[in-house]
Amino acid sequence: MESQKNRYKNSQINIILHENKKIKSENSTNFRYIENNPFKNIDEEFSTFIGMNKLKSTIKEIYATIVINEKRNELGLKNTKQVLHMLFKGNPGTGKTTVARKLAKLYFDMNLLSKGHFIEAERADLVGEYIGQTAQKTRAMIQKAMGGILFIDEAYSLARGGEKDFGKEAIDTLVKHMEDNHNDFVLILAGYPHEMDRFLRLNPGLKSRFPFILNFEDYEVDELLKIAKQMAAQREYKLTKEAEWELRNHLYKKTQERLTNFANARYIRNVIEHSIRLHAVRLLEQDRYSSDDLIYLTARDLQLNELS
Numbered sequence: 001m002e003s004q005k006n007r008y009k010n011s012q013i014n015i016i017l018h019e020n021k022k023i024k025s026e027n028s029t030n031f032r033y034i035e036n037n038p039f040k041n042i043d044e045e046f047s048t049f050i051g052m053n054k055l056k057s058t059i060k061e062i063y064a065t066i067v068i069n070e071k072r073n074e075l076g077l078k079n080t081k082q083v084l085h086m087l088f089k090g091n092p093g094t095g096k097t098t099v100a101r102k103l104a105k106l107y108f109d110m111n112l113l114s115k116g117h118f119i120e121a122e123r124a125d126l127v128g129e130y131i132g133q134t135a136q137k138t139r140a141m142i143q144k145a146m147g148g149i150l151f152i153d154e155a156y157s158l159a160r161g162g163e164k165d166f167g168k169e170a171i172d173t174l175v176k177h178m179e180d181n182h183n184d185f186v187l188i189l190a191g192y193p194h195e196m197d198r199f200l201r202l203n204p205g206l207k208s209r210f211p212f213i214l215n216f217e218d219y220e221v222d223e224l225l226k227i228a229k230q231m232a233a234q235r236e237y238k239l240t241k242e243a244e245w246e247l248r249n250h251l252y253k254k255t256q257e258r259l260t261n262f263a264n265a266r267y268i269r270n271v272i273e274h275s276i277r278l279h280a281v282r283l284l285e286q287d288r289y290s291s292d293d294l295i296y297l298t299a300r301d302l303q304l305n306e307l308s
Helices: 040-045 053-074 096-109 133-145 155-159 167-180 193-202 221-234 241-257 264-286 291-295
Strands: 013-016 022-025 086-090 118-121 149-153 186-191 212-216
Touching: 040 053, 040 096, 053 096, 053 212, 086 096, 086 193, 096 118, 096 149, 096 186, 118 133, 133 149, 133 167, 149 155, 155 167, 155 186, 155 193, 167 186, 186 193, 221 241, 221 264, 241 264
Parallel strands: 086 186, 086 212, 118 149, 149 186
Antiparallel strands: 013 022
């Protein structure tokens, strides 16, 4: 069997067949099909993402459809373009924005988007102050995002003013362009679960425009602890066993409370960054420290009561 090299080359997908033949399909993806694990590239791209199993399965479905459509095209069968507009529902810190950024790159690699850039917008970027301005601003934002992803967080804010609010005009403009430009434009609306559900009820025709509606669940304790260790490792720190134990107990209490303002991974980031600052103060105060002291964050460094 030929060598599986040149992972990304000339925007082509290399399909390894059982007959040891390699077929190159032009205008295809930058991903390669690997016989033993056709989703290896996707697994690698999402290897640092904790949880999100539904999302990962959805991306594999999209990729598998691309590959099979290419094989169908070789036989002269119909090859329809996928509509990829998405709606994300989740609380703060559950990874909605991070995932949207990742998808822009992935869709470019899959040759689903021509540029693969990421544009983030909010109500003020779309809604004008007088008649006619909103449609103009919204169209300009869509044009800026063409070839990539337009991500609108707290999308329900577009409908907060009722029928006479210009936000409705922004929604209508978005819906039109979702249909007209779906071959090289992806719209992702995101926001808190309850608010997004209410938003969809206010706009009955909107839900059907999104073939992918994904729930970003709150993280469980084990997942939050993995995120904490991952964030620490990215900064070349480690948690001591005592620090892990204290953080686990603290997170257990937090998740039991399930406060509406609990920020999931954002909260963990604040914990780690706060601990690093306290760790630095502790080492300077004790004056003498070893190489291990420079690496390990202790239970004393957590000071979790200050973040509660």
